[in-house]
Amino acid sequence: MALTYGAAPPDLSAFLDRREDGRESLELLVxxxxxxxxxxxxERTLLGLPGVAGARLNLSQKRLxxxxxxxxxxxxxxxxxxxxxxxxxxxxxxxxxxxxxxxxGRRLILALAVAGFGVMNTMMFSVPIWAGLFGQELxxxxxxxxxxxxxxxxxxxxxxxxxxxxxxxxxSLRAGRANMDVPISIGVILTLAISFSETVxxxxxxxxxxxxxxxxxxxxxxxxxHGLRARASTAxxxxxxxxxxxxxxxxxxxxxxxxxxxDIRPADVLLxxxxxxxxxxxxxxxxxxxxxxxxxxxxxxxxxxxxxxxCRAGALNLSGVLRLVATARxxxxxxxxxxxxxEAGAQSxxxxxxxxxxxxxxxxxxxxxxxxLTFAGGWILGLGPREALxxxxxxxxxxxxxxxxxxVPAVQITASARLFRRGVLVKSGAALERLAEVDHVVFDKxxxxxxxxxxxxxxxxxxxxxxxxxxRASRHPLAQxxxxxxxxxxLASEVTxxxxxxxxxxxxxxxxxxxxxxxxxxxxxxxxxxxWFGFDGDIRVRLRFADEVRPDxxxxxxxxxxxxxxxxxxxxxxxxxxxxxxxAVGITQWRAxxxxxxxxxxxxxxxxADHRPLMVGDGLNDAGAMARAHAAMAPGTALExxxxxxxxxxxxxxxxxxxxxxxxxxxxxxxxxxxxxxxxAYNLLAAPAAMLGLVNPFVAAIAMSGSSLVVTxxxxxxxxxxxxx
Amino acid sequence: xxxxxxxxxxxxxxxxxxxxxxxxxLKAGQYDDPIGDAERILMDDPEDRPT
Numbered sequence: 001m002a003l004t005y006g007a008a009p010p011d012l013s014a015f016l017d018r019r020e021d022g023r024e025s026l027e028l029l030v031x032x033x034x035x036x037x038x039x040x041x042x043e044r045t046l047l048g049l050p051g052v053a054g055a056r057l058n059l060s061q062k063r064l065x066x067x068x069x070x071x072x073x074x075x076x077x078x079x080x081x082x083x084x085x086x087x088x089x090x091x092x093x094x095x096x097x098x099x100x101x102x103x104x105g106r107r108l109i110l111a112l113a114v115a116g117f118g119v120m121n122t123m124m125f126s127v128p129i130w131a132g133l134f135g136q137e138l139x140x141x142x143x144x145x146x147x148x149x150x151x152x153x154x155x156x157x158x159x160x161x162x163x164x165x166x167x168x169x170x171x172s173l174r175a176g177r178a179n180m181d182v183p184i185s186i187g188v189i190l191t192l193a194i195s196f197s198e199t200v201x202x203x204x205x206x207x208x209x210x211x212x213x214x215x216x217x218x219x220x221x222x223x224x225x226h227g228l229r230a231r232a233s234t235a236x237x238x239x240x241x242x243x244x245x246x247x248x249x250x251x252x253x254x255x256x257x258x259x260x261x262x263d264i265r266p267a268d269v270l271l272x273x274x275x276x277x278x279x280x281x282x283x284x285x286x287x288x289x290x291x292x293x294x295x296x297x298x299x300x301x302x303x304x305x306x307x308x309x310x311c312r313a314g315a316l317n318l319s320g321v322l323r324l325v326a327t328a329r330x331x332x333x334x335x336x337x338x339x340x341x342x343e344a345g346a347q348s349x350x351x352x353x354x355x356x357x358x359x360x361x362x363x364x365x366x367x368x369x370x371x372x373l374t375f376a377g378g379w380i381l382g383l384g385p386r387e388a389l390x391x392x393x394x395x396x397x398x399x400x401x402x403x404x405x406x407x408v409p410a411v412q413i414t415a416s417a418r419l420f421r422r423g424v425l426v427k428s429g430a431a432l433e434r435l436a437e438v439d440h441v442v443f444d445k446x447x448x449x450x451x452x453x454x455x456x457x458x459x460x461x462x463x464x465x466x467x468x469x470x471x472r473a474s475r476h477p478l479a480q481x482x483x484x485x486x487x488x489x490x491l492a493s494e495v496t497x498x499x500x501x502x503x504x505x506x507x508x509x510x511x512x513x514x515x516x517x518x519x520x521x522x523x524x525x526x527x528x529x530x531x532w533f534g535f536d537g538d539i540r541v542r543l544r545f546a547d548e549v550r551p552d553x554x555x556x557x558x559x560x561x562x563x564x565x566x567x568x569x570x571x572x573x574x575x576x577x578x579x580x581x582x583x584a585v586g587i588t589q590w591r592a593x594x595x596x597x598x599x600x601x602x603x604x605x606x607x608x609a610d611h612r613p614l615m616v617g618d619g620l621n622d623a624g625a626m627a628r629a630h631a632a633m634a635p636g637t638a639l640e641x642x643x644x645x646x647x648x649x650x651x652x653x654x655x656x657x658x659x660x661x662x663x664x665x666x667x668x669x670x671x672x673x674x675x676x677x678x679x680x681a682y683n684l685l686a687a688p689a690a691m692l693g694l695v696n697p698f699v700a701a702i703a704m705s706g707s708s709l710v711v712t713x714x715x716x717x718x719x720x721x722x723x724x725x
Numbered sequence: 726x727x728x729x730x731x732x733x734x735x736x737x738x739x740x741x742x743x744x745x746x747x748x749x750x751l752k753a754g755q756y757d758d759p760i761g762d763a764e765r766i767l768m769d770d771p772e773d774r775p776t
Contacts, residue, residue, distance in 0.1 A: 061758070117743070120740060121740045
């Protein structure tokens with residue numbers, strides 16, 4: 001077959017973003033760009049290319065935006081030029097951009113800015129009023145004037161800054177539920193109403209400043225939380241973009257074209273080069289190769305395929321170029337069946353009630369009952385309705401939920417930032433809360449406990465030296481593992497690669513073969529991953545490979561056990577390799593040959609027995625179990641479905657981040673509970689004081705910001721080394 | 726008293742100006758790439774700078 005690869009620049013037309021005026025642009029992810037030097041080198045070189053109208057690199061997000069002049073685009077050339085400069089560039093699908101999230105972020109920051117303006121300027125008028133409370137000279141007319149000023153500035157600011165809360169409260173009320181935003185909205189609206197009526201009636205107390213600063217503090221918490229989610233989803237999207245979700249289609253005219261996965265129809269002819277994944281379910285038309293199914297089934301031994309053999313989406317093509325005919329669309333492929341398992345599990349996760357909402361469930365009835373009691377009791381005891389209402393509102397203000405609103409987001413943002421620096425990506429705050437409750441850890445084998453890369457078992461240096469010249473010439477992962485085991489050296493000559501079989505060449509004048517047993521004319525029945533090597537009609541050597549266990553797996557498993565977690569391994573691989581890995585890392589509870597459904601069933605059984613399992617997996621066969629588990633983690637190399645099902649992603653070759661994540665999550669939970677304790681203690685003091693009428697606007701302002709400050713400072717301790725006294 | 730009526734609007738106006746400036750900077754995309762903007766200062770000749 002005359003198909004070659006590597007020579008032509010990649011076809012990236014599938015990623016071009018076409019605007020109405022005919023101009024086209026391309027978004028690329030350039031992860032290695034770091035400094036001003038990279039910036040100017042990349043932008044200047046690209047601007048020098050014909051057809052490029054503009055190039056701008058965003059160094060914060062590592063995104064490169066390239067504009068082409070109308071009618072002329074050569075996206076593949078841009079990537080090739082970047083590769084020539086030494087930068088890896090991956091097309092970034094703008095359709096994945098989360099514009100809705102960005103719009104919400106903008107709205108939040110504007111609300112925050114308006115609230116900040118409101119706080120500062122209302123305080124300007126509040127200071128004279130407070131001074132009046134402490135016997136400074138302030139006539140009633142001046143006080144009323146100050147209250148008017150305060151209301152004119154603070155009222156509109158509070159209404160604008162409160163909009164995100166009012167909207168959310170309204171949505172949740174219409175759905176028949178009450179979230180944290182309902183008491184916040186009630187509190188703010190009541191406070192504003194009472195303050196206005198007091199101002200009109202020339203009364204003594206107005207709480208405009210309290211209403212705005214309450215919103216300001218709450219918006220900080222809200223904005224932190226939004227930032228955490230936005231950063232996590234951006235980073236997750238970047239990881240997925242690196243897996244470039246396109247397929248190469250062989251058109252009827254015989255040309256190669258890149259297409260997005262969703263545009264692939266059954267009967268399309270696809271080309272899959274070595275090192276690429278099978279994009280959709282299909283049948284091999286011609287070509288011979290081996291497929292690595294480890295991300296789908298967990299099996300490590302490659303499976304040989306030739307014409308007529310069906311293959312499944314997600315399998316990695318190892319050695320030869322394959323031509324496939326698609327038999328299913330992307331969403332109907334084997335992946336989709338697993339995606340449905342994931343969806344079912346995700347629903348059970350959404351039933352999880354977050355810490356803050358649990359706290360709100362206690363807080364809301366108590367505080368509102370207290371306020372009502374203050375109003376009714378005050379009126380009955382002869383305070384008059386107006387004074388009773390002011391006191392009731394004072395109760396609502398001083399017991400403000402801002403400490404509650406900050407208690408959890410502040411802790412989670414600190415925890416996520418710490419984990420982020422150690423290579424762990426937290427996808428949501430709820431994920432951290434669930435991770436803290438975990439009591440059982442279920443590991444997948446391939447790619448999780450192991451690196452997912454084969455390594456030579458029992459290496460003999462003399463044999464490696466003999467095989468290495470031929471191994472260096474092959475692109476097959478097993479051969480590359482062999483080559484890595486040998487020091488640099490000579491290359492075999494007259495090398496021909498027989499796709500799906502092995503490689504043949506001449507070493508020191510002798511013809512040699514390296515490949516499957518059948519390639520050397522041997523009948524092997526071994527279930528292990530193996531390669532055979534032999535000189536023409538002479539020596540035959542068997543080389544055994546095993547998947548390498550992650551370097552710190554033993555220590556990580558021991559550390560998890562030391563933290564009171566039980567550890568289990570579920571693998572889709574054969575019993576032999578599973579047993580070996582289990583013994584190597586010290587796991588006593590394991591099962592081999594699990595189907596995706598088996599794994600999900602094990603997790604379901606654990607959940608039913610009131611366990612809180614953490615599932616760590618990377619393959620499609622784990623995705624269902626991960627979605628059902630109480631919490632889920634995946635390495636950054638995992639497939640899209642698994643990354644979507646995971647709550648946390650970790651990068652690097654070590655398993656240590658799993659232990660670290662559990663530690664930080666537990667620490668975050670402790671800090672959050674402490675914060676609730678602090679908020680409760682503060683409310684125990686403040687609420688009775690407000691009921692007795694001891695709280696004036698000045699005390700309210702001090703108490704409120706004081707409690708928020710204490711809670712935030714406590715949050716900063718999250719994940720730090722425990723304090724020693 | 727007259728002084729208050731005079732100074733209060735001025736200070737409010739200044740505050741609004743700051744708010745407007747922030748709103749403008751947000752709209753103008755000044756927070757889109759803080760790292761890149763910091764590095765761009767170091768690029769040698771301004772007339773060559775890509776636009």
